[in-house]
Amino acid sequence: MNKKGLVDEVAKYTGMTKKDVLEIIDAITRTIEKSVGKGDKVSLTGFGTFLSYERSGRIGRNPRTGKTIKIKAKKVPKFRAGKGLKVNL
Template sequence: MNKKELVDEVSKYTGMTKKDVAEIIDALTRTIEKTVGNGEAVSLTGFGTFLSYERAERMGRNPRTGKTMKIKAKKVPKFRAGKGLKVNL
């Protein structure tokens, strides 16, 4: 399901206009991005938790040359499914 299909489904379910639903979804994703980017977690009970994860520095291999190289540590987003989502899958 892509964003347009999600907007259509939520619009049908709630009776709201597609424009209003799209604005809400955009606001939700921007808020989650901003919060997780600041290192805080966003928890939606029954659905899951969005959080920031620190990936450690590690050694990797350049696929073109086969040469070993160091990959720097960085923060990456992570999603942990909640109990309600796991049960419904």
Template sequence: MNKTELIDLIAQQADISKAAATRALEAMIGGVQTTLKKGGSVSIVGFGTFAVTKRAARTGRNPRTGATIKIKAAKVPKFRPGKGLKDALN
């Protein structure tokens, strides 16, 4: 499912226009991004938790040349599924 299909599904199930569904989805994504940028986490009960983790700097290898390269430390988003989501899949 891509973003357009998700917007169509939201519009249909919530009985709202596609424009309203688009605004709702964009607001949700924007809220999650803003909170993660500030170092917080977003927990949606029954669905899961979005959080930020730190990845340490490390050395890697260029697959074409075989030369070693330094990979910078980075903050990466992480998603932990909640019990409701896990139960829905099994």
């Protein structure tokens, strides 16, 4: 399911307009992105937790040339599924 499909389903389920649902979904995703970007954890009970973690630097290899390269450490987003989501899969 893509974003349009999600908007359609939520609009059908709630009886809201697709425009209103789209605004709400956009606001939720922006808020999660902003919070996780600052290093905060966003927990939705029964669904899951969005967080960021530091991926350590490592040595990699350029697949084209085979040359060894150094990959810098960086922060990356992570999602951990909650119990409710795991049970429903």
